[in-house]
Amino acid sequence: MSTGFFWDERCFWHGGGNFAGMLPVGGLVQPMASGGLPESPESKRRLMNLMDVTGLARELDLRHAPEATREDLLRVHPASYLDTFKATSDAGGGELGRRTPFGPGGYEMAALSAGLSIAALEAVLRSEVDNAYALSRPPGHHCLPDYPNGFCLFANLALAIQSARAKGLVERVVVLDWDVHHGNGTEAIFYEDPNVLTISMHQERNYPMDTGDFADRGRGAGKGFNLNIPLPPGTGHIGYIATMERIVLPQIRAFNPDVIVIACGYDAAAIDPLGRMLATAETFQVMTQQVKALAQDLCGGRLMMAHEGGYSEVYVPFCGHHVLAEMAGSDITAPDPFGEVFPLRQPNAAFDRFVDGVLDEMLAAL
Known part of the structure; x- marks a missing residue:
């Protein structure tokens, strides 16, 4: 099996300015030792480091891609936004939307991030690889056509889908977003x-x-x-897998797509600073196994993922390694260093029944 892995060192150079967590530094907010926004390059770079150390990187088809062109970007974003973004970037950076600061060259880095997603999806649809993963940074699923939002400057996955559609490569697409935050940008674009x-x-x-x-x-x-x-906060491993089995997978099967695209955030993980969901590396591996099998049944295995959130520099690399090893069908493992602790912190049976009740209500309303 061939798994394409699309990445570029320049995406790690995107900077988020003088923030302490989600708050701008100033007044009573003291700068943090680590500096900047939670959306830092280190969780992604450390994923690359871990795959190098385990040898998984040598089993992937490592690829680069060009920046998304203006023609690509105009399929989702209006010219007025592109012009303002480019001018602000050339002038040294700034912030155009909500929690989306960027420095000089921010426009080009965001266009490169989008280009990785565009190339990854196209490689899958042209059968150059069996499946693909884009290590896109900055992320994209919060970005509206004319308003950057939540660390997201371009709508990476929407741009990839619209590019593929414009080239006649695909008609019906499922976007499954398991980032801990709502994929409001993707929703708005395809609503x-x-x-x-x-x-x-x-x-x-x-x-x-x-x-x-x-x-x-x-x-x-x-x-x-x-x-x-x-x-609900604290859903945990059992709740996530139940949600996939009872709601997500049947809905995808009924839609019968040409390709399955995943907005792959790891911020539902147990020690993420911006989420409270208690998922584990195994959770992401099992969900990947589920969608990979479904893609094989429905659309010739065509599956593409783009990296979204995930802010634990310690844990994101292990979650990502579990996902990529599953995509590649590799026997190489990076044992979860929290593999004994996090299962003990999962919700109890009473909470699991509560989540079941939530899912029952949703199913009844579908």
Whole structure:
């Protein structure tokens, strides 16, 4: 099996300015020793380091890609936004939206991040690789067409999908977003599109706090083709796998896509600073196993993932290694250093029954 891995060192050079966590430094907010936003390059770079050390990187098809062109970007983002972003980037950087600061060269780095996703999806659809993973940074699933949001400057996956559609490579696409935060940008872009089924399973009212409701099912021709699955904090491994089995996988099967695309965030992991969901590296591995098998049944194995959130520099590398080893069908492992502790911190049976009740209500309303 051939798994394409698309990455570029320059994506690690994107900077988020003088922040302490989610707060701008100043007043009573003291700078942190680590500096900057939680969306730092280190969790991604350390994933690359771990794959080098275990040898998994040598089993992947490592590739680079060019920046997304202006033509690519205009398929989602208006010219006014591109022009303002480029001018601000050339002038040394700034912030155009909500929690999206960038430095000089930020436009080019974001275009490169989008280019990695575009190339990864195209490689899958052209059967150059069996499946593919884009180590995109900055991430993309919060970005609206004209408004950057939540660390996201371009809508990476939406751009990849629209590029592939423009080239006649695909018609029906599922976007499954398991980042801990609602994929509001992807939802907004495809909200009226019946050929793109968007599914977001996220921590309820985490970020953005005003989007992600189960009742938001799409509009016009796209009615019924958007599915939000807001889950309670602390859902844990059993709850995530139950959500996949009872709701997500049947919905994807019913839609019968040409390709499955994953917004692959690791911030639902147990020690992530921006999430409270108690998922483990095994959780992400099992979910990958599930969608990989379903893709094999439905669409010739065509599966593509793009890296989204995940802010634990310690744990993201192990979660990502579990996912990529599963994608590649590799026997190489990076044992979870929290493999004994995190299972003991999972919710008890009473909470699992509560989550089952939440899922029952959603299923009854579908």
